[in-house]
Amino acid sequence: MKLYHCHNSRSLRPRWALEEMGLDYELETLPFPPRVFAKHYKEVNPLGTVPTLVDGDTVITESAGACDYLGVKYGPTPLAVRPDEPDYGAYLNWLHRSDATLTFPLTITFRYTALEPEERRLPQAAEDYRKWFLGRWRCVDDALADREYLCADRFTMADIAVGFSFLFSQILKVEEAATPNVNAWWERISSRPAYQRAAAE
Numbered sequence: 001m002k003l004y005h006c007h008n009s010r011s012l013r014p015r016w017a018l019e020e021m022g023l024d025y026e027l028e029t030l031p032f033p034p035r036v037f038a039k040h041y042k043e044v045n046p047l048g049t050v051p052t053l054v055d056g057d058t059v060i061t062e063s064a065g066a067c068d069y070l071g072v073k074y075g076p077t078p079l080a081v082r083p084d085e086p087d088y089g090a091y092l093n094w095l096h097r098s099d100a101t102l103t104f105p106l107t108i109t110f111r112y113t114a115l116e117p118e119e120r121r122l123p124q125a126a127e128d129y130r131k132w133f134l135g136r137w138r139c140v141d142d143a144l145a146d147r148e149y150l151c152a153d154r155f156t157m158a159d160i161a162v163g164f165s166f167l168f169s170q171i172l173k174v175e176e177a178a179t180p181n182v183n184a185w186w187e188r189i190s191s192r193p194a195y196q197r198a199a200a201e
């Protein structure tokens with residue numbers, strides 16, 4: 001398998017999953033954004049986004065989908081919740097929510113505070129989507145009020161996927177997301193050796 005990656009980007013999700021599962025993979029780390037600084041990458045992924053996970057003829061460009069794929073294809077692993085477990089639906093909900101609901105608003109904030117040249121920045125859009133994110137992030141704080149992990153009473157791909165959403169919020173200095181419940185969970189999951197390896201530059 002080969003993973004195309006940028007530091008501190010969504011490709012951290014499949015990289016973390018690969019490290020947790022102890023799978024062999026080749027890593028190509030690209031400068032960000034690759035569509036500007038690594039033109040050859042468009043041949044791998046015409047969207048120009050990371051991650052891309054290539055496994056033979058299979059090409060996956062969705063970070064949470066890549067985690068799901070690895071767990072099912074290369075499991076069994078406790079990182080994937082099985083359909084016969086009560087929390088299977090909750091697990092899928094967290095996986096999809098991690099990007100569609102939680103990371104998406106942060107990307108608007110990122111774009112309009114950092115990525116765009118000064119004259120194209122939009123403080124109002126950045127602030128509105130920061131608040132949008134915080135409104136949706138409440139579901140994570142609530143879920144962690146009475147449990148150590150998001151679902152299934154154990155560390156799973158859902159924690160990996162939502163864990164990146166949290167990391168991104170902290171890179172963007174959305175400090176209010178770091179509630180006591182969330183901080184305790186983040187301490188727990190980011191102290192895992194696989195995370196330390198995956199987060200290394």
Ligand SMILES: N[C@@H](CCC(=O)N[C@@H](CS)C(=O)NCC(=O)O)C(=O)O
Nearest residue numbers: 009010033049050051061062063099
């Ligand atoms: N929904 C996709 C989004 C992928 C994505 O937008 N990745 C960002 C990095 S976090 C990217 O490559 N941005 C570069 C760009 O938009 O040019 C996923 O979950 O993987």
